Ligand SMILES: [Zn+2]
């Protein structure tokens with residue numbers, strides 16, 4: 345039987361040569377200490393930087409995330425993607441819309457991807473599209489290292505973005521007008 349829980353942490357890189365903004369990372373692990381080890385190990389692999397340059401905080405497990413979740417508990421991964429609440433009586437759950445870095449086993453990927461796609465289809469996450477290549481949140485394109493792209497810039501109101509494979513579009517009028 346699989347005793348692993350899913351863990352989520354907020355991670356970022358402090359490597360001056362290879363900066364990464366804060367993202368949610370997910371691993372599956374039996375306990376907090378192994379989760380921390382796996383996050384450091386797999387992120388250092390994923391980002392190609394020394395583990396010393398990787399910082400992360402707030403490692404919470406599946407049960408903790410479900411306990412603090414305010415939105416629906418289904419699909420099963422949705423409490424894990426929840427990252428806030430809009431507030432007020434009409435409030436609703438806010439979900440992580442930036443690329444979720446899945447530092448994870450195939451079964452964990454599957455749980456999170458199912459939740460992500462369901463939330464997009466029920467409009468709880470607005471899907472953004474790259475003006476360069478047309479890739480979207482749920483269908484990232486691959487860069488020259490065959491790594492999935494991420495957003496260099498994304499406007500969640502309009503759903504328009506520029507992904508990391510389309511840097512030359514950063515000055516495109518439909519994007520730069522907004523700055
Ligand atoms: Zn693109």
Ligand SMILES: [Zn+2]
Pocket residue numbers: 474477479480484485486493494507508509
């Ligand atoms: Zn892309």
